[in-house]
Amino acid sequence: MLLIECPWCGVRDETEFACAGEAHIARPLETEKLSDEEWADYLFMRKNPKGRHYEQWLHAAGCRRYFNAVRDTVTYRISATYKIGEQPPGEGEK
Amino acid sequence: MLRAFRPPGLENPALNMSKYSIFSLVRNAVSYHENWAAAWRSPEPKPEYDALIVGGGGHGLATAYYLAKEHGMSNIAVLEKGWIGGGNTGRNTTIVRSNYLWDESAHLYEKSMQLWEGLSQDLNYNVMFSQRGVYNLGHNLQDMRDIQRRVNANRLNGIDGHVVSPQEIKRAIPEINIDQGCRYPILGASFQPRGGVARHDAVAWGFARGADKYGVDIIQNCEVTAIRQENGAVTGVETTRGSIKAKKIGVVVAGHCSVMAEMAGFRMPIESHPLQALVSEPIKPIIHTVIMSNAVHGYISQSDKGDLVIGAGIDSYNGYGQRGSFPTIEHTIAAICEMFPVLRRVRMNRQWGGIVDTAPDACPIIGNTPVEGLYFNCGWGTGGFKATPGSGWVFAHNVATGEPHELNRPFALDRFVTGFLIDEHGAAGVAH
Numbered sequence: 379m380l381l382i383e384c385p386w387c388g389v390r391d392e393t394e395f396a397c398a399g400e401a402h403i404a405r406p407l408e409t410e411k412l413s414d415e416e417w418a419d420y421l422f423m424r425k426n427p428k429g430r431h432y433e434q435w436l437h438a439a440g441c442r443r444y445f446n447a448v449r450d451t452v453t454y455r456i457s458a459t460y461k462i463g464e465q466p467p468g469e470g471e472k
Numbered sequence: 473m474l475r476a477f478r479p480p481g482l483e484n485p486a487l488n489m490s491k492y493s494i495f496s497l498v499r500n501a502v503s504y505h506e507n508w509a510a511a512w513r514s515p516e517p518k519p520e521y522d523a524l525i526v527g528g529g530g531h532g533l534a535t536a537y538y539l540a541k542e543h544g545m546s547n548i549a550v551l552e553k554g555w556i557g558g559g560n561t562g563r564n565t566t567i568v569r570s571n572y573l574w575d576e577s578a579h580l581y582e583k584s585m586q587l588w589e590g591l592s593q594d595l596n597y598n599v600m601f602s603q604r605g606v607y608n609l610g611h612n613l614q615d616m617r618d619i620q621r622r623v624n625a626n627r628l629n630g631i632d633g634h635v636v637s638p639q640e641i642k643r644a645i646p647e648i649n650i651d652q653g654c655r656y657p658i659l660g661a662s663f664q665p666r667g668g669v670a671r672h673d674a675v676a677w678g679f680a681r682g683a684d685k686y687g688v689d690i691i692q693n694c695e696v697t698a699i700r701q702e703n704g705a706v707t708g709v710e711t712t713r714g715s716i717k718a719k720k721i722g723v724v725v726a727g728h729c730s731v732m733a734e735m736a737g738f739r740m741p742i743e744s745h746p747l748q749a750l751v752s753e754p755i756k757p758i759i760h761t762v763i764m765s766n767a768v769h770g771y772i773s774q775s776d777k778g779d780l781v782i783g784a785g786i787d788s789y790n791g792y793g794q795r796g797s798f799p800t801i802e803h804t805i806a807a808i809c810e811m812f813p814v815l816r817r818v819r820m821n822r823q824w825g826g827i828v829d830t831a832p833d834a835c836p837i838i839g840n841t842p843v844e845g846l847y848f849n850c851g852w853g854t855g856g857f858k859a860t861p862g863s864g865w866v867f868a869h870n871v872a873t874g875e876p877h878e879l880n881r882p883f884a885l886d887r888f889v890t891g892f893l894i895d896e897h898g899a900a901g902v903a904h
Contacts, residue, residue, distance in 0.1 A: 424741060
């Protein structure tokens with residue numbers, strides 16, 4: 379069982395949350411100018427790293443807001459959570 | 473199920489050419505079964521092969537077997553970072569069926585089913601394939617409409633199956649709860665009589681022995697750390713046991729396919745998730761078939777040893793840890809207890825997780841990659857075991873000829889660019 383710290387509600391049980399996939403994927407501007415390859419890359423391709431992963435979570439049974447988390451995909455340890463739109467704490471780039 | 477023991481003869485380099493039969497059984501009985509030859513060799517890697525298969529699970533070993541048998545390529549090696557069959561091959565719930573909705577997947581899984589039906593004889597190794605039937609339960613009206621549609625589609629593709637009522641289910645499986653007042657009542661099911669289970673370890677060992685017989689080198693404890701390329705074509709791999717050259721490399725590594733793709737310099741639409749399963753203590757025969765429920769997320773069968781084999785859903789987060797969350801297990805057990813109240817006091821023995829490679833359309837990715845000579849077979853997600861022989865058969869064709877077989881052409885990586893996805897979320901059995 380993971381304990382996850384929602385940036386708004388504090389530490390809660392994993393069962394209150396839903397994982398919502400990779401974070402920091404920006405929808406391309408001017409999508410009409412994208413090639414099929416670029417669109418596929420945005421829509422389907424994922425980093426899926428073994429190790430540190432930046433991902434979105436939804437506090438589904440709480441405040442129902444999305445936030446970001448930094449989690450290791452091998453140990454499952456969450457090292458930080460932060461609000462949508464923010465950069466990961468203590469790091470210059472995502 | 474993950475077994476603690478290693479297959480016999482792993483360290484014994486002796487070549488085994490003997491055929492398993494009643495006579496070899498009797499002959500070895502005389503020496504108290506202490507002199508069985510090794511089922512496959514454990515050779516040192518050669519500096520160069522005609523082709524390399526990365527990943528010594530069922531699919532990788534099947535690919536090597538069919539490469540040697542069907543395409544005459546015997547100067548090949550299977551590279552496995554741990555021991556063969558120790559990943560998802562040893563961790564699944566061993567269900568085999570071919571009742572998929574769309575033509576593309578139905579043809580692929582049906583090819584696999586036909587190979588299963590002759591596999592033990594073909595391999596001269598008992599994979600304990602037992603066609604005990606598979607029920608896919610429906611719990612609401614939409615489930616039942618989907619089931620009818622899927623069964624009709626299957627029959628048009630020549631795949632057996634029919635829709636059964638709750639009363640028919642109850643007649644076949646007396647322990648099941650068809651009370652219409654419960655939270656998720658059983659309204660019916662699809663039934664594929666040719667579906668069933670096979671012994672997962674035996675599948676890996678049988679293919680390994682079969683491939684070894686043709687001269688394929690099966691190299692365990694050999695992790696690939698880099699893929700070498702020149703001018704957009706593969707030239708070999710770096711491994712923990714030295715560098716090995718090859719102009720054709722087939723990658724069949726399930727949950728780690730994104731890691732391998734990153735080594736090769738392209739991206740995959742795959743996310744790796746933990747998928748859990750568990751087995752109970754052995755009990756007397758009570759469930760003679762396979763029962764799967766997509767909606768409440770539990771599936772169950774009984775192994776020949778008597779343990780109930782129960783599959784759970786995937787964890788929502790990405791994970792490589794080969795373990796999942798307890799709430800996922802709890803959810804599945806709740807569903808099983810409602811379906812089979814008689815099992816409420818059965819104790820569970822073991823629980824484990826495997827890493828499944830889920831694709832956005834719940835279908836595998838089999839075929840060529842942006843790198844010449846590099847072929848991927850992945851994305852089988854939660855349902856790869858049933859496809860083991862068929863997957864190896866088509867992938868062997870793809871690796872040998874450099875072109876996809878008609879059966880795996882629709883499953884190319886570029887379907888995510890062209891938009892020709894094959895949505896099998898309904899028939900995949902486990903929600904992604």
